[in-house]
Each structure stands twice: as C-alpha cells, then as structure tokens.
Amino acid sequence: MRLRGRKGIRENLEQQEDLVVLDPREYKGKWSQMFGNDRPLYIELGMGKGQFISGMSFKHPDCNFVGMDMYDELIRRGSEKVRNIWSGHEPENSHNVRLALGNIESIEEFFAPGEVERVYLNFSxxxxxxxxxxxxxxxxxxxxxxxxxxxxxxxxxxxxxxxxxxxxxxxxxxxxxxxxxxxxxxxxxxxxxxxxxxxxxxxxxxxxxxxxxxxxxxxxx
Amino acid sequence: MRLRGRKGIRENLEQQEDLVVLDPREYKGKWSQMFGNDRPLYIELGMGKGQFISGMSFKHPDCNFVGMDMYDELIRRGSEKVRNIWSGHEPENSHNVRLALGNIESIEEFFAPGEVERVYLNFSxxxxxxxxxxxxxxxxxxxxxxxxxxxxxxxxxxxxxxxxxxxxxxxxxxxxxxxxxxxxxxxxxxxxxxxxxxxxxxxxxxxxxxxxxxxxxxxxx
Incomplete structure (x- = not known):
C-alpha cells in the first residue's frame, strides 16, 4: 500500500513510545521483556490500516501482538485504531500490542529464533x-x-x-x-x-x- | 448418475468381453495377467460416460486403464467412446483399457494391495x-x-x-x-x-x- 507522506507523521509516531516501535531491531529476542510477560507472541506481517491487529489485541488479552508495516502513515492509522478500540477499556499496565515499522524482508533482524508463536498473513x-x-x-x-x-x-x-x-x-x-x-x-x-x-x-x-x-x-x- | 434401464443393455455388455468386465472381483490381483503386460494400472472411479478414460487410454498406450462405474448404461456408453476413439487405430493385441461394473464401496474386492499406480477421481x-x-x-x-x-x-x-x-x-x-x-x-x-x-x-x-x-x-x- 503506497501512501503519500504527510508532514508531522514521524513526529506523531515518535510521541507514541507506548505503542509504536520505530526500530524493531532493538527488541530482537527481548519482546517478552518489553511486554513484561511471557504471553505468546502473535505477529501480523503487513498490517495495513490495523483493523485486524487492533481487534485481535482487544479480543485476546492473553496474547501479545505486533503488527508490522513499512509505511509511517499506516503505523499512524493503526495507532488510532488501537487507541479507539481500547478506549474506555485501558489495560492496567501497557497495551498487549505494538505497531512496528519495518520491512518484512528483514524480519529475521526483528525477531529471534523461536520467539514468535504465530504469523498472520492477511491479504498480502x-x-x-x-x-x-x-x-x-x-x-x-x-x-x-x-x-x-x-x-x-x-x-x-x-x-x-x-x-x-x-x-x-x-x-x-x-x-x-x-x-x-x-x-x-x-x-x-x-x-x-x-x-x-x-x-x-x-x-x-x-x-x-x-x-x-x-x-x-x-x-x- | 442415475439412468433408466434399457432393454438389451446387459446383453450388449455381455458381448463385449474384450472391453467390459461385469465382475471385477474375478481380476483382483490378476489385472496385469489379464492385460498381458506389466504396465502401470491407472483406474478412474466413477467414469461417467467415459470421455476421460477413453481419451487417456488412447493418449497413453504405455499404461493400462480401468474405468469403473455402477450403471450398465454408463459402461455401454463408455464402450462406444472407447471403440470410437480407437477406431482405425486398433491396438495389435487387446485394448489397454477395460470398463468395469462395480460399486466403489467395494473397491478392495476388485484390486489387490499395491496393484494400482494411480486413482483418478473426476467430478465425483x-x-x-x-x-x-x-x-x-x-x-x-x-x-x-x-x-x-x-x-x-x-x-x-x-x-x-x-x-x-x-x-x-x-x-x-x-x-x-x-x-x-x-x-x-x-x-x-x-x-x-x-x-x-x-x-x-x-x-x-x-x-x-x-x-x-x-x-x-x-x-x-
């Protein structure tokens, strides 16, 4: 999905450290540590506008979710979706979902061997x-x-x-x-x-x- | 495929001993012997009107074919198809194809273990x-x-x-x-x-x- 850049998007994402991961390489092998628990990690590769990953995170609070895409604008839209769906039901600690910016070509740089329990591929x-x-x-x-x-x-x-x-x-x-x-x-x-x-x-x-x-x-x- | 019976069909089939097998139990474990060679045996379960099995037998003279169905009338139509497609190209010995009357529920009574190399299921x-x-x-x-x-x-x-x-x-x-x-x-x-x-x-x-x-x-x- 190709989207025109909009000013201020990157700044917007930088201010959402609780939800948005701009460099997923940082968490390779450390996603459980970052989420603060050992729940299984489900990732969506190519999350688009984030309807699926936000819905899943809300429906399955017993799992951790990472939605990935390679465009800032999709991450921004996804972050709105997550916040909307959780609105009024905020989890006690942090969300069980992160939206990560990255190219799936390099996925082995983002997750360690055996770190993931499920890969979702939706409408790739x-x-x-x-x-x-x-x-x-x-x-x-x-x-x-x-x-x-x-x-x-x-x-x-x-x-x-x-x-x-x-x-x-x-x-x-x-x-x-x-x-x-x-x-x-x-x-x-x-x-x-x-x-x-x-x-x-x-x-x-x-x-x-x-x-x-x-x-x-x-x-x- | 349900077909109305027609008088004389069974008699017609009985006269086609070179092509039609009315009791495939007779050849269990003996299909190679019956064909007179060791070519691989390909069978079609539910051959319908026989277009596929006749076409395959003509196209692949290096294999033996058995088309099965449970209605006399389909065997009769199939026999016409086989004779038509081979017309003018008659094989030297016998045909590499037989049309067998039988219910697939009892298939283990018609073929011995390991006797078949390919099963065709077409539009079952x-x-x-x-x-x-x-x-x-x-x-x-x-x-x-x-x-x-x-x-x-x-x-x-x-x-x-x-x-x-x-x-x-x-x-x-x-x-x-x-x-x-x-x-x-x-x-x-x-x-x-x-x-x-x-x-x-x-x-x-x-x-x-x-x-x-x-x-x-x-x-x-």
Whole structure:
C-alpha cells in the first residue's frame, strides 16, 4: 500500500513510545521483556490500516501482538485504531500490542529464533506477475524465515481474496512439507464467521460477495 | 448418475468381453495377467460416460486403464467412446483399457494391495449434505482404501467443479498427512490446458466459465 507522506507523521509516531516501535531491531529476542510477560507472541506481517491487529489485541488479552508495516502513515492509522478500540477499556499496565515499522524482508533482524508463536498473513500483496513471485509473502524463501522465527507451537494463519495467491501458497506450503489445516475456499460462505476478526479489505470483499480463502499451517517442529 | 434401464443393455455388455468386465472381483490381483503386460494400472472411479478414460487410454498406450462405474448404461456408453476413439487405430493385441461394473464401496474386492499406480477421481458426486459426507470419494474412509490399493509410486489425481468438495478434500488429504502437489484453483484459467484430458462435465463447465479445481496427491509410502 503506497501512501503519500504527510508532514508531522514521524513526529506523531515518535510521541507514541507506548505503542509504536520505530526500530524493531532493538527488541530482537527481548519482546517478552518489553511486554513484561511471557504471553505468546502473535505477529501480523503487513498490517495495513490495523483493523485486524487492533481487534485481535482487544479480543485476546492473553496474547501479545505486533503488527508490522513499512509505511509511517499506516503505523499512524493503526495507532488510532488501537487507541479507539481500547478506549474506555485501558489495560492496567501497557497495551498487549505494538505497531512496528519495518520491512518484512528483514524480519529475521526483528525477531529471534523461536520467539514468535504465530504469523498472520492477511491479504498480502499477490504480486501477480510471475517475475515478482519471490516477493509474495508465502514464497518458500519467506517460509524459511518464518520457520526459524516460530516456536514449536508455531503456526501461520493466512487469508486472502486472491485465488492466484492462495493457489501459489497452498503449493508452497505443500512443497515445503508443512502441515495444513482449516482450509477454506469461501470463509464467510455461510454468513459472516464471527470467530474471525476481519481486516478492512475483508469487510469490503465479503460485502461484494467475493470469496475469502484461508488456511492454517503448522510450522513448529 | 442415475439412468433408466434399457432393454438389451446387459446383453450388449455381455458381448463385449474384450472391453467390459461385469465382475471385477474375478481380476483382483490378476489385472496385469489379464492385460498381458506389466504396465502401470491407472483406474478412474466413477467414469461417467467415459470421455476421460477413453481419451487417456488412447493418449497413453504405455499404461493400462480401468474405468469403473455402477450403471450398465454408463459402461455401454463408455464402450462406444472407447471403440470410437480407437477406431482405425486398433491396438495389435487387446485394448489397454477395460470398463468395469462395480460399486466403489467395494473397491478392495476388485484390486489387490499395491496393484494400482494411480486413482483418478473426476467430478465425483459432491454429496453436499453434511450427513452424506461419508459418501464423498475423498472421505478419509475411502482414502484408507486407496492407500491400500496404491503401490509405492501411487497417486490420486482429483478434479472437480465443486468448491465445497474441493475444500473438503484438501482438508481430508492434509489431515491424513498426504503430500499434495499441482494444486490448481482454476485449471483452465489461462485457456484450455491441452495436457489434461477433459471429462464431459469439464468441457461443459469450462465452456460456462466456471473454475475447475484440481490436485495431485502422493500416497505411495
């Protein structure tokens, strides 16, 4: 998602030290310490405007969440979402969620091996041209990175509206010997599934009657 | 596929001993002997009107094929398809294809363990009601049967137009620890894929622009 820069955004983010992480390298291997507890760490790679990560953090106070994206403006919007959803229900200590600025290409610089329990990939860029296949977040080279970061309970939860990306991803998971489950080719086909927190894209696509594809992948070994 | 009986069909089948097998139990463990060679045995479970099995037998003379269905009339139509496609190109000895009458529920009575190298499931009845789930040909209880019949090179090649059946099947394959590959959520999306012999259903559905789902599953151990 490409967004035009706006003046003052970086300053805004710098003032949100309780929620925004501008250099996630600082916390590699120290996320539990930073959150101040040993709850499992769930991360969303490409959080977009933050509807999913904020909803999940509110719904699952027993887990820690990190939403990542590479644009200041998305982090800013996400921070508003988090504050809005928690408004009036402020946690006693700090939030169980952080929004981190960073490029997923470098994810191994942000999290230590085994530090993460779940990776969420929601409506990742499908990179439809074959020559860009390596950029898809379910490309085997990324799966290798996730495999390193995830602990023995580790899972990848993936959803997308792109049939092409889903097909590519199922084949990548299978070829890498990863155990799939809960495969859905039309997630909300029987009506909105309340169990799942929806992303902005998802709400829009489901409203248009388009199928959402989803699956879970066990990575822990 | 339910078809009205027609007089004389059984007599017709009885006269086609070179092509039609009315009691496949007779050949359990003896299919190679019957074909007179050791070519790999590929079987189609639910062959319908026989377009696929006849096309495959003609395209792959290096393999033996058995198409199964449970209705006399389908076997009769299939026999016409086989004779038509081979017309003018008769094989020197006998055909590399047989059409066998039988209920797939009893498949273990028709083939010996390890006797089959590939199972084709094409446009199987989706049995959409949950209570009929056990009848789907990709239900784990059938997968167990196929696993027994298939040799160490054994594969299941599955295609369907039913999103629901495909979803059910992917989950069944995954839950049974079977290695999937060549997963396609829109087989002919880039134009008719000439590599694949099409079934009657398939030609019709593709003509209507509907997606065809397909995958291959390695079963051999």
């Amino acid at each position: 860029d499908p990179w439809p041209k074959k020559k860009h296949g390596r950029r898809r977040l379910t490309h085997p080279r990324f799966l290798d990175k996730y495999r390193t970061l995830l602990n023995e309970e580790g899972e990848i939860h993936f959803k997308t509206d792109s049939r092409e990306l889903f097909e590519f991803s199922l084949n990548a998971f299978a070829a890498n010997g990863l155990q799939m489950g809960s495969i859905s080719l039309n997630l909300h086909g029987d009506g909105i599934n309340e169990e799942h927190v929806m992303t902005e894209y998802e709400s829009k696509f489901v409203g248009q009657g388009m199928p959402i594809y989803r699956c879970e992948v066990k990575v822990g070994e | 009845d989706p049995w959409p009601k949950k209570k009929h789930g056990r009848r789907r040909l990709t239900h784990p209880r059938f997968l167990d049967k196929y696993r027994t019949l298939l040799n160490e090179e054994g594969e299941i090649h599955f295609k369907t137009d039913s999103r629901e059946l495909f979803e059910f099947s992917l989950n069944a394959f995954a839950a049974n620890g079977l290695q999937m590959g060549s997963i396609s959520l829109n087989l002919h999306g880039d134009g008719i894929n000439e590599e694949h012999v099409m079934t009657e259903y398939e030609s019709k559905f593709v003509g209507q622009g509907m997606p065809i789902y397909r995958c291959e599953v390695k079963v051999g151990e």
